[in-house]
Amino acid sequence: MIVSRTPASTQKRCLSWRAAGETIALVPTMGALHEGHASLIRAARTRADKVVVSIFVNPAQFGPAEDFKEYPRTFAADRKLCTQCGADMIFAPAPDALYAPDHSTWVEETALSRFLCGARRPGHFRGVCTVVLKLFAVCQPHVALFGQKDAQQCLVIQRMVRDLNLPVRIAVCPIVRDEDGLALSSRNRYLSAEQRRSALALSRSLRDARRAHASGMPLGRIRRMIEREIAAAPGAKIDYVSIVDEETLAEITHSRKGQSILIALAVYFGNARLIDNIRLTGR
Numbered sequence: 302m303i304v305s306r307t308p309a310s311t312q313k314r315c316l317s318w319r320a321a322g323e324t325i326a327l328v329p330t331m332g333a334l335h336e337g338h339a340s341l342i343r344a345a346r347t348r349a350d351k352v353v354v355s356i357f358v359n360p361a362q363f364g365p366a367e368d369f370k371e372y373p374r375t376f377a378a379d380r381k382l383c384t385q386c387g388a389d390m391i392f393a394p395a396p397d398a399l400y401a402p403d404h405s406t407w408v409e410e411t412a413l414s415r416f417l418c419g420a421r422r423p424g425h426f427r428g429v430c431t432v433v434l435k436l437f438a439v440c441q442p443h444v445a446l447f448g449q450k451d452a453q454q455c456l457v458i459q460r461m462v463r464d465l466n467l468p469v470r471i472a473v474c475p476i477v478r479d480e481d482g483l484a485l486s487s488r489n490r491y492l493s494a495e496q497r498r499s500a501l502a503l504s505r506s507l508r509d510a511r512r513a514h515a516s517g518m519p520l521g522r523i524r525r526m527i528e529r530e531i532a533a534a535p536g537a538k539i540d541y542v543s544i545v546d547e548e549t550l551a552e553i554t555h556s557r558k559g560q561s562i563l564i565a566l567a568v569y570f571g572n573a574r575l576i577d578n579i580r581l582t583g584r
């Protein structure tokens with residue numbers, strides 16, 4: 302497996318693969334890889350001749366008070382996992398290799414980014430869209446794989462690809478969870494044993510919400526039920542709990558039959574901000 306450190310060498314290699322008629326799948330990550338990332342890399346392996354995993358903690362998507370400095374960096378273990386999952390190349394640039402000191406071009410999606418995490422993390426999706434477009438330009442993928450764990454990110458990227466006519470397919474892979482239900486996340490490393498136990502309230506409340514929706518409970522009551530359940534977990538501080546239309550990401554209190562609904566939440570445990578979500582169909 303190749304480890305490539307510069308955009309120029311990576312682009313050169315990817316263009317030569319393309320010229321030889323080989324298809325390329327890209328899995329963008331920030332490293333500290335876990336089984337969730339592994340599932341994307343394995344899915345990529347089944348979809349293209351060459352699999353590229355990018356590992357880059359993107360400064361542009363972190364707010365000034367966020368965890369850019371603390372974000373776990375575990376390159377040796379990441380490299381091992383990429384090899385085991387059958388990746389052909391890791392693209393792992395240094396921050397100054399991807400952004401020139403006078404970088405001044407940004408990609409902004411202006412509708413879906415206003416809601417959920419976008420409302421709580423100003424500039425976050427601008428940073429995400431910019432880096433993903435740059436990764437597409439460098440790695441030239443035919444297909445790029447993203448996790449449903451970051452539901453809003455998937456929708457924003459799909460919108461960017463549509464709006465900018467980018468010649469890349471977006472594949473969305475299911476959320477991988479620990480046996481007890483906690484969605485895998487690089488940020489789970491920040492949790493103490495007690496916080497980790499408490500954090501089970503996230504997936505539990507979403508499972509309860511699914512049952513409540515199936516038995517006909519109105520969405521407004523479901524949202525309050527989730528908030529109560531999470532607020533009762535020791536150490537939890539809710540950032541948001543939102544029930545939205547999956548097409549627009551606008552908040553809803555009532556659903557139409559067949560409507561795609563997303564319940565998304567973000568909760569702090571100490572400095573760790575965890576997100577989770579489920580999709581439902583309107584009844």
Ligand code: AMP
Pocket residue numbers: 329330331332337338340341446447448449450451474475476477478484485486487
């Ligand atoms: P990150 O390294 O956290 O930026 O994530 C890189 C990619 O892995 C994103 O597309 C995430 O949605 C995806 N991902 C992260 N955690 C999970 C998970 N538990 N299940 C599935 N995909 C995930």
